[in-house]
Every structure is written in structure tokens, then in C-alpha cells.
Amino acid sequence: MEKIKNIFNWEPDRSLYPEKDENGNLIVDLSSQKFTKVWHGPNHPGTTGNMAIELTLSGDEVVEAKTHVGYLHRGFEKLMERRLYIQCFPTCVRMCVAEPDYNEYLLARSVEELDNLEIPETAKWLRTLVLEMARLQTLLRTVPGQAGTLSLGMGVQWGVYLRDLVLDLFEELTGGRVYHMYIIPGGVRGLLPDGFKKRMEDVLLKIEDFIVRIDNLIFKNILFKKRTIGIGHIPAEWIDKYGVVGPNARAAGFKRDVRKDYPYLVYDQLDFDIATLTDSDVYARSLIRRQDLITTIDLIRQIMAKMPNDGDIKSPTPNVLHWKIPKGEVYVRSESSRGEYGFYTVSDGSEYPRRINLRGPSYTHAVVLLEKLLINANIADVHSIMVSLQTCPPEIER
Amino acid sequence: MALKDILTPFTAWTNVFKPVVTIKDPFNDRPGAERYRGFHFNDTSKCIGCGSCEAICENEAIDLVPVEGIETKDGDSGLRPRVDYGRCCWCALCVDVCTTASLRLTNEYTWVTENPEDLRYTPGVDVKPWDNNELGWKKPEPNYHFFGQKRVSMPELHPEQRDKSFIEIVKGYSKEQAILEADRCVECGICIATCPAHMGIPDYIRAIREDNIEEGFKILYDTNPLPEICGRICTHKCETVCSVGNLGEALSIRWLKRYIADQVESEDYKRILQSDGIANNGKKVAVVGSGPAGLSAAHYLALMGYSVTIYEQFSQSGGMMRYGIPEYRLPYDQIDKDVNYILSLGVKIIYNTNVGKDISLSELKSKYDAVFAGTGLHLGRSTRIPGTDHKHVYQSIDLLNKITEGKEIHVAENIVVIGGGNVAMDITRSLARLQNIKYGKVSIIATSLEDENSMPADREEVVEAREEMATINPGWGPKEILIEDGNIKGLRVVKCLSIFDEEGRFNPKFDESNTNFFKADMIVESIGQGMDIEYISEDIKKDLEINNRGRIVVDELFQSGAKWLFIGGDIIQGPDVIHGIANGHKAAVGIDKYLNTNI
Ligand code: SF4
Ligand code: SF4
Ligand code: SF4
Numbered sequence: 001m002e003k004i005k006n007i008f009n010w011e012p013d014r015s016l017y018p019e020k021d022e023n024g025n026l027i028v029d030l031s032s033q034k035f036t037k038v039w040h041g042p043n044h045p046g047t048t049g050n051m052a053i054e055l056t057l058s059g060d061e062v063v064e065a066k067t068h069v070g071y072l073h074r075g076f077e078k079l080m081e082r083r084l085y086i087q088c089f090p091t092c093v094r095m096c097v098a099e100p101d102y103n104e105y106l107l108a109r110s111v112e113e114l115d116n117l118e119i120p121e122t123a124k125w126l127r128t129l130v131l132e133m134a135r136l137q138t139l140l141r142t143v144p145g146q147a148g149t150l151s152l153g154m155g156v157q158w159g160v161y162l163r164d165l166v167l168d169l170f171e172e173l174t175g176g177r178v179y180h181m182y183i184i185p186g187g188v189r190g191l192l193p194d195g196f197k198k199r200m201e202d203v204l205l206k207i208e209d210f211i212v213r214i215d216n217l218i219f220k221n222i223l224f225k226k227r228t229i230g231i232g233h234i235p236a237e238w239i240d241k242y243g244v245v246g247p248n249a250r251a252a253g254f255k256r257d258v259r260k261d262y263p264y265l266v267y268d269q270l271d272f273d274i275a276t277l278t279d280s281d282v283y284a285r286s287l288i289r290r291q292d293l294i295t296t297i298d299l300i301r302q303i304m305a306k307m308p309n310d311g312d313i314k315s316p317t318p319n320v321l322h323w324k325i326p327k328g329e330v331y332v333r334s335e336s337s338r339g340e341y342g343f344y345t346v347s348d349g350s351e352y353p354r355r356i357n358l359r360g361p362s363y364t365h366a367v368v369l370l371e372k373l374l375i376n377a378n379i380a381d382v383h384s385i386m387v388s389l390q391t392c393p394p395e396i397e398r
Numbered sequence: 399m400a401l402k403d404i405l406t407p408f409t410a411w412t413n414v415f416k417p418v419v420t421i422k423d424p425f426n427d428r429p430g431a432e433r434y435r436g437f438h439f440n441d442t443s444k445c446i447g448c449g450s451c452e453a454i455c456e457n458e459a460i461d462l463v464p465v466e467g468i469e470t471k472d473g474d475s476g477l478r479p480r481v482d483y484g485r486c487c488w489c490a491l492c493v494d495v496c497t498t499a500s501l502r503l504t505n506e507y508t509w510v511t512e513n514p515e516d517l518r519y520t521p522g523v524d525v526k527p528w529d530n531n532e533l534g535w536k537k538p539e540p541n542y543h544f545f546g547q548k549r550v551s552m553p554e555l556h557p558e559q560r561d562k563s564f565i566e567i568v569k570g571y572s573k574e575q576a577i578l579e580a581d582r583c584v585e586c587g588i589c590i591a592t593c594p595a596h597m598g599i600p601d602y603i604r605a606i607r608e609d610n611i612e613e614g615f616k617i618l619y620d621t622n623p624l625p626e627i628c629g630r631i632c633t634h635k636c637e638t639v640c641s642v643g644n645l646g647e648a649l650s651i652r653w654l655k656r657y658i659a660d661q662v663e664s665e666d667y668k669r670i671l672q673s674d675g676i677a678n679n680g681k682k683v684a685v686v687g688s689g690p691a692g693l694s695a696a697h698y699l700a701l702m703g704y705s706v707t708i709y710e711q712f713s714q715s716g717g718m719m720r721y722g723i724p725e726y727r728l729p730y731d732q733i734d735k736d737v738n739y740i741l742s743l744g745v746k747i748i749y750n751t752n753v754g755k756d757i758s759l760s761e762l763k764s765k766y767d768a769v770f771a772g773t774g775l776h777l778g779r780s781t782r783i784p785g786t787d788h789k790h791v792y793q794s795i796d797l798l799n800k801i802t803e804g805k806e807i808h809v810a811e812n813i814v815v816i817g818g819g820n821v822a823m824d825i826t827r828s829l830a831r832l833q834n835i836k837y838g839k840v841s842i843i844a845t846s847l848e849d850e851n852s853m854p855a856d857r858e859e860v861v862e863a864r865e866e867m868a869t870i871n872p873g874w875g876p877k878e879i880l881i882e883d884g885n886i887k888g889l890r891v892v893k894c895l896s897i898f899d900e901e902g903r904f905n906p907k908f909d910e911s912n913t914n915f916f917k918a919d920m921i922v923e924s925i926g927q928g929m930d931i932e933y934i935s936e937d938i939k940k941d942l943e944i945n946n947r948g949r950i951v952v953d954e955l956f957q958s959g960a961k962w963l964f965i966g967g968d969i970i971q972g973p974d975v976i977h978g979i980a981n982g983h984k985a986a987v988g989i990d991k992y993l994n995t996n997i
Contacts, residue, residue, distance in 0.1 A: 086544070087456030090489035154410055161419050168431070175433040175503075175535045181489050189494070189538045190433060217410045222403035312541045319545035319581045320495070321453055322607065 018058035049393035065374035073397040086320035095398040101134040104183040109332040110345035111185040123187035125307035137166040187314030228282035232385035243364035246339020252280035258335035282388040366391035430505030440522035444500035447475035448586035448641040451492035459485035473639035483517040497641040504534035547646030550579040557865040564725040576657040580606040589636035595980040614658040623697035626732040629656025679703035684766040689717025691772030691967030694982025700743040711752040754933025772967035775927035785879025794825035794924035810920030817924030818846025823859040840867040849873040955988025
């Protein structure tokens, strides 16, 4: 019996490799042939977008990691400098495929702040609704997606199905499934269709049932726990140092959320709390996202109950075909499912933006943070750690 | 880690008993949502080819192309949008901006074709299976617009501030108002084609938006040397076709033009228009009449280096613009502003000289290299009903002439005006003012064959006349002027049922049983003017071609059968200032061509 137990608890002896000098620093000498180079990516390892991590391994242990992007660069920020503000609206959505709505919102918000434009109350509620729906559909993929990285794909299938139901609702409200193009400078592009609230509630109930099922499948799963607890630990002192935000920061005990810290739209009229944990490992980050899913469902219910059912959806604006935005610069932000997501917009007073720069959470998470976090990780956990940061290459490169 | 962590994941097996949720395309049909942004459809009968959809498309997926069976006409470029699905991202901005709401996206989203060329097509023209699909993305509601729908209202004098005087009613836009109004233009250029002078309307509107008055002013003078005048009294045909007018209110194109002209001081004209130091080419041209056509011809000829002399029968310039249009609509100093600039180019006007009486056309022919005649329509027409020979039956045009000249005219206590055009409104409103001054009250009725909706006068003229207490009672045919003891008692009228017959000829029908009587002691006839071409002597006339409607035939550059004689303006085109200006411009080009090539 003892023997069998030992087989399960067997750990390799890591005292000899990788070799260290007398100060304890790693000696990475590729010509020694004691190391292996492995390219993780750039092909889609799941639903995460194209990005490569160049790994240097000693046995199965990562000793160096380098993030490579450049497979998805489409130059949207530059393209927008050649487009009227209204034309930036269908362009900017593509900067983050999973949650295009934050781009729409931030572009609109930049324009409105710079031009001192108030939007109708109804439009504010509808915007909040759409942003929460965006979070909802993302989390439906990312929460089970964490188990997917460990080859437990079933939860992902369930999530994708439910996400499709949310996309149906998006389609009803905005006319589009993936790129919604709904939040337009000045307001939004439509009121809720008849019966929308009822159909939304039906979907929310299904999602609540789904949460119970993934709890059983994933969070109460010994294999998942073994593979995530204590893995990919982000020390608290890294949070500010490397610009970590969103669930990644909250899993390390930092109560940070733009919705609370710098309330926008109607978030100050909604009742919600921000979840935090302290373990700061892959499991904790998954749990935080699971909690976010519950919060989002609750927020959507509150919005549905409190929002006005009619009223103007758009404020009058100057003619969009030659709308000149007053000279100035502005940074506007929102809380995406990955954390603070902001646009820094500069106007030179013309019809075209002089510069729109996206501050996305993935740049710091996937480049600065991930390269540190992977050191000493096991090759088998690399993918899981990467996904636990919820990195989004299209947003890094845009 | 507990045993339950090993067992609970197996509860997922319960899913085996759940129904399948996937859709099996193409076996299960799944229509797009009601607002789905699928393939385009365009109602080509509503579309006007304004190109706003092309302008807004960030992917340059739309090209406006000619379409068989759709002709270019006023208010329609004749082009229709063609969409390239290799570029489109289905954002539907083209739908939201569409000035006619003709364009929409249907909720159809599957389309299989072997030929990639198919994916570039003209919605509504190339027949597609989804053409009758009513569902899909339409312009959102409520109050969702990409440009202002309402006009910036024009500040005007209140009726009580104006009903006893001839002070100009319309005050003109302020800078803020003009820029706001100019902002609404979608720069489609549909109006350019309809404007008789083809003015660069979207360009000067853009200059207003950019607060570049001098640039706008130059654009005005490219095609129109009378902007102060036109900015006030142009018939603004452009506004009737303005794309923005399809769903909202048309741009106030005329007031915007006036705004530009009003901002420029007379002393700056030459500097802005760079018209100093034009070399004289040694050739001389005579112009008969200083109305819009004559002034316009003179202006463009002077710019080309010709010495131009205008012969004017009245003591002041402007023709009908000064002698027909009341001062409250077009103040005389504004006419002077436009005319003085033309004079500053070296153009001479010889006043009080009636060609035909004081100097013959033949004499002009011998003294000048070419002649342009824009003599206008100055003969009043009569209804010829019984009683029109009474001394207190007047022609509106004669009265308006006299008012301009400051001469005393007869103003009775009760007046009836026959006519429903702008001139009828001009005399009605002028006489209403004079009645108000003389009697302290207004008693004037204007009546016309046309009913309220088809009266040829501009709507605002009718509204403002009523504000000034004149009665407008349209839809009656004059039958007889009742005269008792040598005094006019009033006008007897019968209900007019229709004006034109099936073939569109003037042939009014009346309901003789439905009569009315308008009390009056003075009648003014204002049913149009005719031309007087007595000044063209027989030996010249024999070279001219006169068509079956009695009009002189000229070519597209207004050259008549007598090669040295160019004729334009109201006598060719009918009464309209902007047509006159356009004719004068073209005739100037024609004269230049004639004098340089002798054709
Ligand atoms: S915007 Fe509308 S009316 Fe104008 S060309 Fe396009 S489809 Fe036609
Ligand atoms: S839907 Fe958008 S991309 Fe497509 S043609 Fe219209 S404006 Fe262009
Ligand atoms: S004034 Fe009207 S018709 Fe003319 S370019 Fe502007 S929008 Fe088009």
C-alpha cells in the first residue's frame, strides 16, 4: 500500500537541473544541449488568438519565456487616423474580437467627452446592458475554458452553447452576433425589442443552471484542483509593478474595478460587490471569474428592472459626415472582463482622430507578466497559466 | 481533497439524456433576427442617388453606378449604389445615413455562389431572393439622425414691425446660425444640377462651415455675380431637390448664400475676387437692359477684357429686380452693392435710354462688335373680363414700377388683386402696407384660379401676406368687374374646378353655380407679363427664328439667327432671376467665342 502511495506522490529530484552558478543564478547555455527550445503557438491553442511563447526548457521546467506577437497586427489605430469619427465606429470593434462592445463604448465616450455631449438616459442604460452582456458571453467561454486548457472540453461545449444564446439576444438587440456595432457616438442604435426581457431571463436561468453544472464538473474536480491550485502564483508585489488589473489583480487581493473606482454610465445606480481572493493562483483566478459571472447575471437583472423602456436613444450630433471634434485629449476607461480597458484619444480639431491609443489589459498580462510568471513552471502548465491571465492577442496588437 | 471531488464530475453524464441543441444547417432554417444586418436591398424608386451611403462607408464598399432605365433628372443623379461584399462589414452606416430611407439590410445571411463577381451587385436592381424580405435593419428610431433634420429658423421682423413700412423683413443668419445650418449639408451635389446657374452649392456651404467667407465668396462669383440679390429673392429651385429635404427640411441654401454675401464689405470685393488690372482686349459689346441677364453678361464679359456698355430704359439699374420686387424683400442698397461691383470692372450703364426709341438696335450693331439683349417681360397681361377698361383697374407691374420710382399711386380702401404668383403677392403686400399707412387698416383680397395647394407663389409669401392682414382667397375664376355709376363695386368670381385639361393645356373649368363676390373699389391684375420686342426692327427680325409659341429661338450659347445678336433672360426662359443670370453667363461665353472665331 505504501508503495502504491509513493508511486502517486513521486516527485522528480530537481536539485541538479537546471544548473546554477555559485550565486544561485541560472546558467542557460544552449550549446550545452541540456536545454530545449519549444514554441508554444502561434497557432490558436484554443480560443485565445494567435500569439507565440518561446520557451527554453530544462527538462520539463521553463527557464526562460519570451512572448512573441505580430501575427494579428491589422493596424486599426493607424487606420482610424484616416477615418471620420463615425467611420471609426465599425473599425474599432475589431480591436478585441471577444468583447467588441468596449471598443464601441470607449470610442463613443471619447468623442462625447471631447465634444461635451450628453447622451439620453435610456441610451446610458442600454449601453450598460450591452457591456454586461459582453462580459457575460466572454465569461461563458473563459470560465469553462480554463478546464479546456487541461483537456476537459465538455464545459467549454456547454459554455459555447449558452454563449450562442446570448449572441441570439445580441442579434435581436443590435442586429449582429459578434460585432454588434450598437454603441454609436451620441447614443445607441435601438430600443429593446418586444419580449426581450423575458427571453433574457430565460437565458439567465439556463446560465445559473450551467454554473451549478460547471461547479460539479470543474471546481469540484480533483484533477482540476490538482492542476490549478498553487500553479501560476502572482505575488502581490507584482500587481502594481507590472500593471496587473481586473480578475488577475482581484485574485491577489486587490479590490480594483473601474465600475466601482471610476463609475461610468449607470453603475453608480446598481448594487453590486467586487469579489476578491488572496491565493492568486490559477484556481483563484478561475473562481473570481466564476463569481464575476454571477455578479453579471445579477447586474443584468437589475438593469432590466430599473431601465426606462422608451425615450430617445441618441442625442442630436453635428452632421457625422463632417463632425469636427474640438482639439484636446482624453483618457476614458471601462472595466472589461479582463480588467481596465481604456482609450486615449487625441483630437487636433479636425474630422479625423489624430491618435487613438488602446490601453488594454492583455499587453501587460501577456508580455510583461506572463514572461515572469512562466519561469519555473512545468511545460504542461504553460497553457493553463496563459489562459488564466485571459490574454487577448488581437487586443495586444490591434 | 475529498472523495466527492473524485465523484462529482461524473454527474456530467446526466447530459446524455438531454436533447441535442445544435442546428443542422442547411436542414434547419434559422432566419436572422428582425433587426439582423444581412444583405442589402435598395428601393430604387425612392433612392435619389445622393451618394451619402458611398460617402459614409468606411470600407469603400459602395460605388454609385449608372443603372439602365433610371435617368438623371431634377433631384435624382440617376446613379444607384453598388455594394462590394468583398469589402462590406455589414455595419449598416449606409442605411442609417440614407437620405431617403430607401436602403436597408435584410435579415438574409446565407448566399452561395460560384462566381465571385456576383458578390458585387446593385441592390434593388440585380434581383435577389431576399428582395421581398421585409425584416432586417432599417434606420433606427426614435429621433435617430446623422444630421440635423430641422432648419435653423430665420430671424424676421414681426408682422406688426413691418406692416406699415418697406423695411427688409428677413434679417439674415448670424455666424452661429449659418454654421449650424451649413452643418446639415451632406455634400451630395444634387442641387448643383438643378440650380440654373449650377452654382457650387456644397462648396460654398462648406466654406461657411469652415468659416472661410472669402473662399465662399469666390465660389459664388464663379457662377453668379448677383449674390446679394439672389441670396434674397432667388426662386431657390435647389431647395426643392435638396436630399436632406426628403426626410427632413431642405437646407436653406438661399439664406446661406446671402449670409456669405452679407459678410463681405464692398471695398473688399476686388481684392477677394482678384479682379483688378484686367487687360482690355479692345472689343466692345453692348448690352440692352440692366436686369439679371444683362448684368451677368456684362460682368463675365468685363472679366474677359471686353468694354461693355449697358443701355437701360429706367433711371436706375436692376430691371425687374428693382422695379418689380418690393423693397421689403430686396432692399435697393443691396442691388446697388452687387451692381456697383460690376460697374467697378469698367462696365458703363447709359440710363434713361430706351433701345428702339432713343437708339436703334441697328445703331448698336454698327457701334459695337456684338450685342446682348436681356430686355425682360415688362408688359402686363390682362384677364380681358368685362370692366377691365376702368381707370381703377391696374396692372401690378405698372404699380410696382411707380412705387420704386417713388411716384404717387392710387390706393383705394378696398382692393382686389387677381393672381396667385409671387408678383401678385408682391403687389398685394405692397398695397397692404400703403393701405395701412393711409387708412390705418388693411382691406385687400388676392384671388387666383389655382387653389391653395397649387398657387405658384412661394409658400412663405402667402403666409407672410396673411400675417400682414391681407386676405388670400384662392380657387376662383374672375368673371366680371361690377361697375355702378362709374365706380368699381367689386369682382364677381366663380369656383374654379381645374385649370389644365387632360393634355395639359390651359383650359380652366368652372362651377358656374358656385359664385362669390369680392367687394372692391380698385382692381389689380397680376396674371403674368409678356414681352415687348418692338425694338427689334423688321430687317433684323427677318434673320431671327421665332418658334410656334412666339419665342425667339437661340442656340445653347444664346446666339440668335442674327449672329451678332445674343438674347437671353426672361424673354427666352420665362420670368426667373437665376435663369437670367445663367443665360447672361453663357451668352458671355458665346459672345467671346463668336468674336474670336467669327462663328
Ligand atoms: S444614401 Fe440612400 S438615397 Fe442616397 S444614394 Fe444611397 S441609397 Fe440612394
Ligand atoms: S454595411 Fe457598412 S460596410 Fe457595408 S456597404 Fe454599408 S456602410 Fe459599407
Ligand atoms: S444643399 Fe442639399 S442637395 Fe445640395 S449638396 Fe447639400 S444636402 Fe445635397
